[in-house]
Amino acid sequence: MEGKMTDLNGDLLTIEQISGARQVLQTSGLCFHTPVLHHVQTLCGLDSDIDLYLKLENMQNTGSFKIRGLVNQMTHISDSAVRGQTHLISMSCGNFGKAFAYMVQQKGLKGTVFMPDTASASRAELIKSYGVGVKMVPMAELEPAVNKCLMDSNTMNLFHDNIDVMAGNGSVGLEILEDVPDPDVVVVCCGGGGLLGGTAAAIKLSGRSNTRVYGVEPEGAPSMYESRKAVKPVVVQGKTKVLGLAPPYTGYNAFRLNVEFVDDVVLVSDDEIVAAVKRLFSRGLVVEPAGAAAFAAVMSGKIPDVKGKKVVVVITGGNVTTQELNKICG
Known part of the structure; x- marks a missing residue:
């Protein structure tokens, strides 16, 4: 984890x-x-x-602007993530997820975006078009769902509240x-x-x-x-x-x-x-x-x-x- x-x-x-x-x-x-x-x-x-x-x-x-933070964050991920041995995940209702999906695609890696079920279907389809997975969950369950994923599998969370x-x-x-x-x-x-x-x-x-x-x-x-x-x-x-x-x-x-x-x-x-x-x-x-x-x-x-x-x-x-x-x- x-x-x-x-x-x-x-x-x-x-x-x-x-x-x-x-x-x-x-x-x-x-x-x-x-x-x-x-x-x-x-x-x-x-x-x-x-x-x-x-x-x-x-x-x-x-x-x-979301791509700015993700480009920099991707230079600090682990070696296993760079090699594609770690599944990248994120949480977003739109723009961060789109930038995340773009970066995952550019690097040839695997990723999943957790989205609130109130997000528009067009945003979810756009994110999927980059080749990443999308999981729609109720807003109150977003963070618990991400944390459960982090506990259950070899994953790394690219999240907003990161230096x-x-x-x-x-x-x-x-x-x-x-x-x-x-x-x-x-x-x-x-x-x-x-x-x-x-x-x-x-x-x-x-x-x-x-x-x-x-x-x-x-x-x-x-x-x-x-x-x-x-x-x-x-x-x-x-x-x-x-x-x-x-x-x-x-x-x-x-x-x-x-x-x-x-x-x-x-x-x-x-x-x-x-x-x-x-x-x-x-x-x-x-x-x-x-x-x-x-x-x-x-x-x-x-x-x-x-x-x-x-x-x-x-x-x-x-x-x-x-x-x-x-x-x-x-």
Whole structure:
């Protein structure tokens, strides 16, 4: 049995780990330095006093930022896993599973994704198309099912709450600073919290201590928001249609990074997220609901003190079907 759900005694992420992960990504040929759109406040229909930048991770390989963490994590798996002697598993309702399946296929390995039974059938079929197995289970049974698999067979869990994954995610922060060296505010969607924590760590550890970093969650799935209030990771039963931002729990490592490097977490409604998807689509950007939450927070005025400031919004993913967009946009 290999893998564990959290690194309870691990150190916080370092700038050396993030920079090392960035080099891994640059040489892998599997990740790209995604574009930043500059000064797009008027284009996006926002107050002209905001200097708005959009970091387009919806244009990343596999359609979201998730591939970053997995490319880096795959460089740290065991020799037996590299040789295909260990079965790789993961847990996801969509984007992480797609990136995982892509990586497993690229490496010629074997893998299975555990998905909540509330995930769309199209996501499950897409993941299967990469040649990996999919097991659909009720949301409350996801973690127990993964743990049982880890106990019963020669498996390794590639999971979200992992320092190597977060170091890869932190490359987003380094790229932001290359394109916008002096941002005042950076806004990031928060599901499990690994992108938010990794990006914030990269920015703050690069010497931008005055840059404010905000996370954004749905009102119906405020796991990081409630964890910060409780000063410990908590479980929240999600009541949101934005499943990509509704993990069953907040990871320990993600929580630690968020407490250390993130200034605050704000909440947006599902309706505000849908309005953001529509606004971005009307401007020519295909963004899934989970990828639009950070923009929704800026659009709805949830981020404080942005007048006259350079505000970078991370658009985290664009994995949405035409049928789903038609339903969202009417």
